[in-house]
Amino acid sequence: MISGYLARNGLEGRIIATIVLILAAGVAVPVSNLVLDPSHPLHVPTYIVALLGKYLTYALLALALDLVWGFCGILSLGHGAFFALGGYAMGMYLMRQIGTRGVYGNPVMPDFMVFLNWKELPWYWHGFDQFWFAMVMVALVPGMLAFVFGWFAFRSRVTGVYLSIITQAMTYALMLAFFRNDMGFGGNNGLTDFKDILGFDVQADTTRAALFAASAVALAIGVIITARITGSHFGKLMIASRDAESRTRFLGYRPEMVKLFAFTVSAVMAGVAGALYVPQVGIINPGEFAPANSIEVVVWTAVGGRGTIIGPIIGALLVNGGKSWFTGVLPEFWLFALGGLFVFVTLFLPKGIVGTLQDHIGRRREKRQAEKAEEAEAASAAEPTPVGAE
Amino acid sequence: MRLAGPLTFAVAIILSLAGVAHSQEKPLREIVNSFAEARNFNQTEEIVAELGATGDPAVVPVLRALSEGDLHVRKSDNQVFIVSGRGKTLTIIDPLTGEMVGEEGKRALSKIRVNNGLRRLIRDTIGGLALGSPDPAARLRAARTLISNPDASSLPAIEAALEKETDPEVAAGMMRARAAAILVSERPDAEKSEAITAVAAISTQDALSLLLGFRGQATGELREQVDRAIARVERVQSYWAMAQNVWYGLSLGSVLLLAAIGLAITFGVMGVINMAHGEMVMIGAYVTFVVQEIIRTSAPWLFDWSLAIALPLAFLTAGAIGYALERGIIRFLYGRPLETLLATWGVSLILQQAVRTIFGPTNREVGSPSWMSGAFEIGQLTITWNRLYIVLFALAVFAVLLFVLNRTSFGLQMRAVTQNRRMAAAMGIRTPRVDAMTFALGSGVAGLAGVALSQIDNVSPNLGQGYIIDSFMVVVFGGVGNLWGTFVGALTLGIANKFLEPYAGAVLGKILVLVFIILFIQKRPRGLFALKGRAVEA
Amino acid sequence: MVERAGTILYLDGVSVAFDGFKAIQNLSFVLKRGEMRAIIGPNGAGKTTMMDIVTGKTRPDEGDVYFNGTIDLTRHDEADIATLGIGRKFQKPTVFESLTVADNLSLALAAPRDVFSVLFARESSGRARRIDEILEIVRLGHRREHVAANLSHGQKQWLEIGMLLAQDPKLLLVDEPVAGMTDAETEETARLLREIAATHSVVVVEHDMHFVRELDVKVTCLHEGSVLSEGSLDHVSSDKRVIEVYLGR
């Protein structure tokens, strides 16, 4: 049913399969956790559900980065900032839900504000007791930041390494800001000790299962949006401005607007990912803004294959799975492994896993076509074949 | 009065000029111990005068203790101590160092006796300590001490000394001391009015508090005068504060310059950002640590040379790693600057973890050679030697690099590659070799920076991370292809940071600087000193 | 002074300097509506820079640049100028390498250029037909779905000309279109340009005198940023100064 709908909307088979797979996992994992007996071999323990849920939000973040890096050539080293901002917006809602259950029992103000002797809630905390408002902010805050930042940066034609560096400066500045207590976001400790979301206990198995399902749905929607954008005429324009920005200008396009649009959409996606991440891990703190985090997202995307939609998802899952495994077994070696992965992928797998596989398949198909074309003589127009098209 | 040898003074002055808190103890101690031989008040008086003549502030506690009756002689060895406590056993304290020596039964000690005449002498001696010393520098110091602790009772001593004074500089100092004392004395208003002017001319924090204190009791015209004087001093103080900020800014700027300049070179020539640059700095610092460890265990007398030994080693170590990095990884990524950025980030993770595995995750202790510790003052500026040396070192490194780039054939090749790689290659320049050497040079310079930074920062595996973003900012702000851009960029950012700090706090100041750079890039996407021309646009 | 009315391109007293180097000096150049003009001149004469000025890539330090007699081009940026109806083929062929030939043309096809129009644009049969037509004209029909990066140098030149056609501008600026082409291809290109010139205004920069002769239009010779000689090819090529600086003795 879903796949039928998607196919009608002109999505490629691979993308449809991915979406179906994500949604299937979104159903299967929660069901196995809630319905199956813990002794059942297919039972997924709750902590795994939370872990996988976290991975899904990472996958969405990587996908968001892919939209700008893979398709527009903007290597953002600050996507963690959008993720964290979305997370903070969600965290603020969760803090307000604590109510009188905090240590100080203040019905309005979170504990850390009481601790800092604040007399009233800062203006920017108002409204966050409403779920809908928080959800609007989850999209709006990262989106606005990306819009304003991108507006300046792209219009002034800041590109390449320079752009990467200032995106990094952006997340670094935000990290410093959020570390400050007087910013009103809990300083060092960030926001934590959440109690419930929409009235459900955040720790409960059912809530976790629901959050997992929500993450899966969000990722699926992210895939659809990315695929629709990149598959459209606009997607070609994105690639055109990635490869020859100034040339598009002489055709009358404004590549800065193309980038701005992609950057903003991507930031919103990252924000949503952050918002889903926070209730599943139970905390958001300024460390999420650390430049290193944003760079790690880049490696997920690179490992999977940028510009391929499926790649970043696979990359995020693989690298984070590896990270969880390493930190359990050989904690000291994780940084060696991650560092080595960066080097290996850039040197030997520049197109990532998925990109390399696609190339491989593409080349085989091309060869077959070339053989066919030889038979049919070059002059006559060959049948349309989407070779190498992203 | 003539007993204290001029040599003592010369040594004391040299040492104090070198900022080393140190006092020549032996002759002083002899004088102090001679209290044990004093048979009557007259003899004690002579010793007090003798102590006063040394002009050494270290005798002040001795004299104070004497005046309070706390100076005792240990009968067993005729050593003089300051005692404290009550009862049968007393704590004995070394009179010159102030260290606790131990405890002694009351019986074992005998008190050095004082009378009122002696007490007055002691007070005047403390007040005018060394105002009559044969050494002008000692006299000047004494006068300065009196400005910081003005005392009406020392006025006669000051005035007496002033009459005999021949050295104009010292006389000026004494005039000021006198003015300070007058402000706290009962002298007539006319003299006080003059004193206000004289004190205002001093313009230090001491002078300001003196004037503020005086303001409370001043009335009428004197009050107006003192208000004007206070305003003036505050203005002068704000200039000094600004100068201090400039100095801090220069100091931070030179650190940034050291950290960023190697990065600027590689970025300029090869167009790649080396994310592992910070780790090269870190490695330089660890080389210093290792050098010092070896010196500590096997050649302690070399310690003051440890930095000099570490510099070439750090340069070579970091340079070699940089060379290997270029040959092993970066050259395969030519023309893909963003990928290079990622690969070098990976390398930085590996290097960090490697150092963490070898040396442990905690801070490592790197000592400062004696010539780098301490501080000195220019007017109201306090300048620490280590900061000064780092500024000088940064300038020296900058000058050498400027020379290498502009005056050597390697530099010429580097500039050629920077401006037009393909053309340079076509003209027979071996660009791969230039790349590798450039990378080695940039990394080596980072290693040098690490040696310097080991003196002011914690040596830990994260050392480099703390500087990398700032270094990027400098490079992005200054632009590439011209070292002067880095120079101006580093100093501007350093000074801007330090000027913002007092108003915005350190963190907010830094945030403001980052925001400024992000906005600046909008105006000059290629930095202050950008390369121009078609090659760049492509 | 020439009347601005009736001109498609009007440059008067234009100068531009790069770091003190005067690339264009007091250049005056007028193109009538519907005219095709060939520009020749030695390397570094400022031919490409002149196109940069017209298309908004470089701002002149002084002088007037008018399009269609009324539009002051110095007030517009590249994208504006392109939408006003000036198309350009670059000296170094620049096509979108990772897109297919058809997609390259599709991006160039005249249509609203703002983000949201592009985002919701649908592939229509009209567009596809137009692309086919152009592919036919530039002889790239058999490469329709091939990635542009794999085209030969000459094919890229033609693809770029095809993109110009797709853009359907009022004025075409064509910089060295036959570099890297065989003689046969060169003749073919000349024929194509003449065809285009029937309905468009065209400025062609070219070194190849054989090609310029094929075009059979008025010629302007630039030297050191200003016009050295103007007129029929025979007139220009017999001009002593032209022979001295350009054609060689």
Ligand SMILES: Nc1ncnc2c1ncn2[C@@H]1O[C@H](COP(=O)(O)OP(=O)(O)O)[C@@H](O)[C@H]1O
């Ligand atoms: N952006 C630029 N910066 C510096 N110099 C330039 C720039 N553009 C063109 N020039 C210089 O202007 C002169 C004219 O170049 P150009 O217009 O390309 O000549 P041509 O007639 O061969 O096309 C050349 O010397 C070139 O180096």
Ligand SMILES: [Mg+2]
């Ligand atoms: Mg040219």
